[in-house]
Amino acid sequence: MIVCPNCNHQNPDGATQCEACYTPLPASMSCPNCGTTVQTDASFCGQCGFNLKASGSTGSPDTPAPVSVPDVPDLDPPDPLIEPEPLSMSSQSPIPDPQPDPPPDLPVTQVGQSGTTTEEEEKPAPPEPETEPPPPPVATPKLGSVTQLQVQSVYLLHLQTQTKMELPSHLSVIHIGKPNDQIPPDIDVSGFPNSEIVSRVHADIRVEGDTYYLEDVGSANGTYINHTPLPKGDRHRLRKGDRISLGKGDMVTFLFQVS
Template identity: 50%
Template sequence: MSEQPTENVIPPSSLPTPPELDFEAPAPPMPPEASQPPMPPAAPPMPPVAPPIAFTPPAPEAPPAPPEPIISAAPQPTTTPIPEQPKPMPVGATQLQLPVARLLHERSNSNLDLPTNLNLVHIGKPNDRIPPDIDVSGFPDSDVVSRVHADIRVEPDGYYIEDTGSANGTYVNNQPLRPGDRYRLRAGDRISLGKEDKVGFIFHPG
């Protein structure tokens, strides 16, 4: 057999060693995750529980004080001043203090002053039971006048006359007075002791 020509063969030991490469093998693929149902939302945290509080009954309340009364100044009424009236003569007054009331006897034109120290004046004639303070026994026709005939009373508001149960009555301005009834005298009143106006007087308060 014919030999074939030998090629230039380089022995393996004389060949350069290729450089080592830092190569990581790829990670094997992860198997696909199995589908899982969604997780329910987490429950909110529970609030802390406060410790129990001991119950204390409330103290009894004091009764409310009554309201104080409201005092308001009352309005002062406006009044028209009343002119002062002449006052009757008080007991014990003298002629220098107040004018003296009197009875004017018309037929004789004489005056009989009422006593200033008495508040009850008896009119009549002398007797043993009630002596008169004004004696009319000396006047004409005095026989129609009883011994206890009439009284004149002095009051704070004026003079009053009343019949005390006379036999022939007492008249004021020709009007008879019933025994016990009092009539307030005014200036100029005509007083008749007995009927027919035989013993008459005109009253003057002074």
């Protein structure tokens, strides 16, 4: 049977074209050793392995072809190994001392046109490095002198009596009014003239950093800033020289001062 190399269809012996796909079939022959059908361009038989390309070979595949072995001449035995002799210190040549390097920056002599040497030129001396001037002396304070830090002072100046009332620096809310059982005042105005128009809980000064704000907290006669009434719940940022009046008629008046 001849198997088609294109579609693997088995065709009868002697067919030249595949019955299924009409592909030309390779030519075949019988193996001279076992008689199996093989292709003519095959090198060995797929059944018995016979060498089909061997010219004039008629023997069986079990009989291998003689292999010619070239004659190898006998080699001379190698000489025995000789142990090396240890080197002695006396046989070694002394190592010469290294030559010192020539000194740098040797003076160079110039040769004139007549062949005679001229005098050596002197090299200019390198410039001296610039030195920084010494720092100015630091004045040391005399014994007994004390450095005083300037502390900002904030106070209210009562215009009717020219009395200064310094604001507490440790409070964030400063209450202004007269003694009472609910909120005791931090700035007590009960000793000033006409204090009867001031409520017991009259106004607050709130401190936020370096900024001071004035707020009316529900007084009966109101709070005025620079002759302008301050609505209840509103805040006014105080500035140096602001005029604060507690009650109507400008009878209890303070100036906001910073020194």
